[in-house]
Amino acid sequence: MIIREDVFSEATKKLINDAININGYASEHNYDEFVSYAGKDSKPVYADFGNNKGILAIDYGDVWSVYSEIIAPEEERSSMFIEFALFLFNKNVKKIMIECSFEFRKELLAKTKGFDKIIIGNVVEHYFTPIISLDQWDPMLIGSDFSNLRKVKNRFFRNFKVEIVMNHDIKNQSIDEIKSMILAWKKNRKAKDRALHDSYINFAANGYKANITLLLKLNGIVRGLASAIVVPNNPDTVYFNINLHDYSIPELGDFLTVIFFDKLKSEGYRFINFGSSDENLLKYKKKFNPIKVYDSAFFYVRNNVKV
Secondary structure, eight states: OOEEEOTTTHHHHHHHHHHHHHHHHHHTTOOHHTTTOOOOOOEEEEEEEEETEEEEEEEEEEEEEEOOSOOGGGGHHHHHHHHHHHHTTOOOOOOOOEOOHHHHHHHHHHHHTTOEEEEEEEEEEEEEEEEEEEESSSOOOOSSGGHHHHHHHHHHHHHEEEEEGGGGGGGSSHHHHHHHHHHHHHHOOOSSOOOOHHHHHHHTTTTSSEEEEEEETTTTEEEEEEEEEEEEEEEEEEEEEEEEEOOOTTTHHHHHHHHHHHHHHHTTTTEOOOOOOOOHHHHHGGGGOOSSEEEEEEEEEEEEOOO
């Protein structure tokens, strides 16, 4: 294993993208999404295991985070993580944050049983990821299940001058206005998931690199931003990775989500990974009628290496 800190170099970028193209499968297996987490106190790092396998990670100093799932065939992932953890712990990293399936956590517990150098911590947060079927999504929002969303959609088009700016055309909009909207979103956000506003600002500053991005303006003012990326090796599915809006306007989140779903359907996508959610956010997302919900565990893996 080689720890590659030069994730912005063309050589390492190619290594990461090659690994994702061959062994990627998770919603966040995306180079641009990954490097958007670079910040004053956070450094994206690639643990390269060779043969198009690796671990995307964020270095926060003496605490690291595994970014998304491990890029490798399923049967190799737990062993790779343990090797990665031991390497970091021998470098005096105190703990590693990870969000993964409960099944993968059980596998880590089994493989580290009686192994005193690694402590698999208790589950700190239980997250949920809804999946939306665009095959079943009706832009007309017909039926009682969608009556409230239908009213919201009609009301916004009736009461506002709605302007939808797509993809590369967003670059012509004021970056300062978009940043202001993101900062206002952060200030008023109540959900307990681990959304990081710095990564969203980086996303805007780096040119909105996603498969599809929508900027919403109401009466000429930026009020929302949504984007999605295609899940590797699953071209029918997109990951709804950014959904930001002005909380001061009631039900704007509903409107932004509805028009973005409409756009995704019109582009031919069939499924949406609606993103990791705490229980309260899951309740909100259920109004869009997911066909299934996956759950995941967030926990710490702690250093117990004796120096």
